[in-house]
Amino acid sequence: MIDLRRLQVLRVLREEGTVTATARALYLTPSAVSQQLRLLSREIGAELLQPEGRRVRLTPAAHIVLEHADAIAAEWEQARADLAAHSGxxxxxxxxxxxxxxxxxxxxxxxxxxxxxxxxxxxxxxxxxxxxxxxxxxxxxxxxxxxxxxxxxxxxxxxxxxxxxxDDPQDLVVPAAHGFAERDSVRLAETAHETWIAPHHDQFQLIEVACAAAGFAPRVAHEAAEWNSVLTLVSHGLGICLLPRLATVSPDHHVVRIPLRDKPAPSRxxxxxxxxxxxxxxxxxxxxxxxxxxxxxxxxx
Missing domain, CATH: 3.40.190.10 (Periplasmic binding protein-like II)
Incomplete structure (x- = not known):
């Protein structure tokens, strides 16, 4: 009989890569994680880990177990759903x-x-x-x-x-005094010669792809991780950016958001x-x- 909790420890170890990181993710001690994995290895009858410097490497047996572990975990979640529906x-x-x-x-x-x-x-x-x-x-x-x-x-x-x-469309955000600020809409290609603010990684990926589709690469002057910082830079005339429609803009920022009329318009x-x-x-x-x-x-x- 295999303990599902120990299978879960092995699944998390696959993602985290180290016993220490796995312990942190599961709110356990590293020694508790190591013990759970030793017990799982004993239950299965095969070695699951091989030391590799300060890390551990999953053995071929561990990969075989993990191929089944995802399906077992999904079945268990479905069983929990059925039980919860039955009980209230x-x-x-x-x-x-x-x-x-x-x-x-x-x-x-x-x-x-x-x-x-x-x-x-x-x-x-x-x-x-x-x-x-x-x-x-x-x-x-x-x-x-x-x-x-x-x-x-x-x-x-x-x-x-x-x-x-x-779907979350992207709007162009510009300073209130910008030449685009009075426009009802803008084509992204019209911004090819503008200076851009680069937001966090995933959003900037989207901006790069959208600009490439419009025929140019954005010229980045500044980078900021938080939208408040991005909008502050834009409001001071230091660049423009694409802003998800889910993001809210405070009147204190003194910026204008303008819909893009590209077909299709950038969206995430x-x-x-x-x-x-x-x-x-x-x-x-x-x-x-x-x-x-x-x-x-x-x-x-």
Whole structure:
């Protein structure tokens, strides 16, 4: 008989690469992780790890086990869904991780809606980046992640169930005194000679791809990780940027956002991501439904 908790430790080790990082992800001590893996090796009857300097390498036997572990984990999540449906529906706690701009437009409104409609359901929100969201899901420290594309795993990744929540168009954001500020719309090609602000990595990837499709490479003068910093730089006339429509702009920033009339206009997809097999769990399903309703209302409005 194999302990599913020990299989989970092996799955997380595959992602983290070291016993120390695995322990951190699972809120265990390194010695506890090592013990769980030794016990799993004994249960299976094969060595799973091979020392390699300060790291460990998965043996061929470990890779065989992991090929089955993802399917076993998905079946167990489905079993939990069936049990939860039988025993009382959408109750308990659901932990949701999301990127910063998803909070004001998606996560907070959905959580507020559920507070009124499902008083026995507790929704806990946590701001995370893509990598942290996936680690938290795998470590069962989160139940739902809201992820922007690019940066997500392949859709056929056996560990996750990812589905489109909404499309998030990109607007051009310029200083209030900029020549484009009075325009109703702009073609991206018209910005070819402008100076650009580079936001965080995934968003700048999108900008580079959009600009390449318009026939130019953006000339970057400054870089900033947070949208508040990006908008501050733009407001002082230090460059322009593309801004997701989910992101809000304060009047204090003195910038103007302008729709792009390119066909197709630059956009990113926003996905919901859960552990495969867990989407049908009543509490998780209730949160996903609330997120979908907020997303539909936003796009229809």
């Amino acid at each position: 529906g959408a109750v308990g706690q659901v932990r949701v991780g999301g990127f910063a701009t998803s909070f004001g437009s998606l996560l907070a409104p959905a959580a507020a809606r559920l507070r009124d409609s499902h008083p026995r359901l507790e929704v806990r929100l946590r701001e995370t980046d893509i990598d942290d969201s996936l680690r938290l899901l795998l470590a069962e420290q989160a139940d739902i992640a809201i992820l922007p594309v690019p940066g997500t795993p392949p859709l056929d990744d056996p560990r996750f169930d990812q589905r489109l929540l909404l 997809s926003v996905l919901t991501c859960v552990r495969r097999g867990s989407r049908a769990q009543p509490a998780i399903a209730a949160v996903l439904q609330a997120l979908e309703e907020v997303a539909r209302n936003r796009q229809s409005g």
